[in-house]
Amino acid sequence: MIFDIIIIGGGPIGLNCALEAKKNDLSYLIIEKGTIVNSLYNYPLYMTFFSSSDKLEIAEIPFISTAPKPGRREALEYYQTIARQRNLNINLYEEVLKITKNEIFLVETSKNNYHAKNVIIATGFYDIPNLMNVKGENLPKVLHYYKEPYPFAKQKVAVIGSSNSAVDAALETYRKGAEVTMIIRHNEFSKSVKYWVKPDIENRIKEKSIAAHFNSEVVEITENSIIFKDENGKIQEIENDFVLAMTGYLPNFKFLQNSGIELQGDCLNPFYNQETMETNVPNLYLAGVVCGGKDTHLWFIENSRIHAEMIVNNIVSKN
Numbered sequence: 549m550i551f552d553i554i555i556i557g558g559g560p561i562g563l564n565c566a567l568e569a570k571k572n573d574l575s576y577l578i579i580e581k582g583t584i585v586n587s588l589y590n591y592p593l594y595m596t597f598f599s600s601s602d603k604l605e606i607a608e609i610p611f612i613s614t615a616p617k618p619g620r621r622e623a624l625e626y627y628q629t630i631a632r633q634r635n636l637n638i639n640l641y642e643e644v645l646k647i648t649k650n651e652i653f654l655v656e657t658s659k660n661n662y663h664a665k666n667v668i669i670a671t672g673f674y675d676i677p678n679l680m681n682v683k684g685e686n687l688p689k690v691l692h693y694y695k696e697p698y699p700f701a702k703q704k705v706a707v708i709g710s711s712n713s714a715v716d717a718a719l720e721t722y723r724k725g726a727e728v729t730m731i732i733r734h735n736e737f738s739k740s741v742k743y744w745v746k747p748d749i750e751n752r753i754k755e756k757s758i759a760a761h762f763n764s765e766v767v768e769i770t771e772n773s774i775i776f777k778d779e780n781g782k783i784q785e786i787e788n789d790f791v792l793a794m795t796g797y798l799p800n801f802k803f804l805q806n807s808g809i810e811l812q813g814d815c816l817n818p819f820y821n822q823e824t825m826e827t828n829v830p831n832l833y834l835a836g837v838v839c840g841g842k843d844t845h846l847w848f849i850e851n852s853r854i855h856a857e858m859i860v861n862n863i864v865s866k867n
């Protein structure tokens with residue numbers, strides 16, 4: 549069988565592409581290496597989205613949430629229910645390893661080979677942590693994914709980073725009895741920190757419940773300590789049990805490059821036509837947050853939901 553479209557990645561945007569393909573009577577298959585909306589499944593258990601639920605809706609299917617900003621569990625229910633009830637054609641726990649283009653695409657996965665006229669890459673950015681590249685980063689006490697606060701009770705925890713993930717992890721672990729020190733490269737928190745969370749972290753720092761070192765950079769991590777350069781250029785070493793390295797994540801650039809997509813500039817922005825989302829490889833499209841390259845704050849669900857319609861319109865117009 550030759551599919552009209554193979555969609556790589558069953559995140560919110562991959563699902564949206566499938567719904568759009570279905571609406572236009574195109575044959576499609578989503579190939580997802582984990583469960584449905586795997587990135588969301590791996591989010592911190594008690595996280596709250598910065599978007600209100602209506603901004604996370606796909607295909608105009610209402611997302612009813614009990615709070616203005618939904619949490620991980622509600623979002624999992626929403627997206628997985630859509631996949632189930634709309635009977636989306638999705639293969640799970642199957643990783644796409646290689647895409648080759650001849651006249652049509654050959655998509656090679658961990659389980660099978662498939663053929664398609666068009667391919668959409670909607671692989672997101674949550675699989676590859678942005679490493680600090682310091683000695684000791686590979687110690688088991690250094691975590692790049694934070695799940696929940698309870699393991700850190702009465703522990704000396706260093707939280708690295710300045711955006712939502714770091715702030716949420718610092719506040720949650722502090723409230724479960726951890727002794728928290730934040731180490732932040734910049735001179736302030738990221739502008740994207742949720743507006744209702746920002747005063748909380750600022751006040752905890754002001755009252756010294758949470759220690760924070762701005763303009764500071766981690767130098768080394770040892771079994772019992774963390775060493776960093778502070779804002780005066782002085783090297784400090786503090787006792788430490790766990791490091792939550794909330795330093796962001798990156799798209800799989802190797803996969804994009806091996807698929808023939810040009811990466812441009814310092815942010816390694818993948819090339820695509822801004823009206824159609826088609827890359828420099830004809831009939832190969834990008835959708836969702838993968839489009840931002842290293843700038844992972846550029847795209848989110850809210851503003852990339854539109855990609856599905858742009859892509860499918862382009863495919864239909866070519867047909």
Ligand SMILES: Cc1cc2nc3c(=O)[nH]c(=O)nc-3n(C[C@H](O)[C@H](O)[C@H](O)COP(=O)(O)OP(=O)(O)OC[C@H]3O[C@@H](n4cnc5c(N)ncnc54)[C@H](O)[C@@H]3O)c2cc1C
Nearest residue numbers: 557559561581586597598599644671672836837848849850
């Ligand atoms: C903690 C956190 C909170 C966020 N909160 C918000 C928010 O409030 N509002 C908002 O709009 N955005 C938010 N985002 C940003 C972004 O919208 C989400 O990351 C969203 O999941 C992106 O959707 P996506 O479909 O583009 O990518 P993802 O949801 O990341 O989906 C990509 C999928 O591709 C799969 N995949 C990857 N490689 C392969 C492969 N080779 N083969 C097969 N499958 C593969 C992955 O397993 C994954 O399921 C948040 C992000 C994070 C990390």
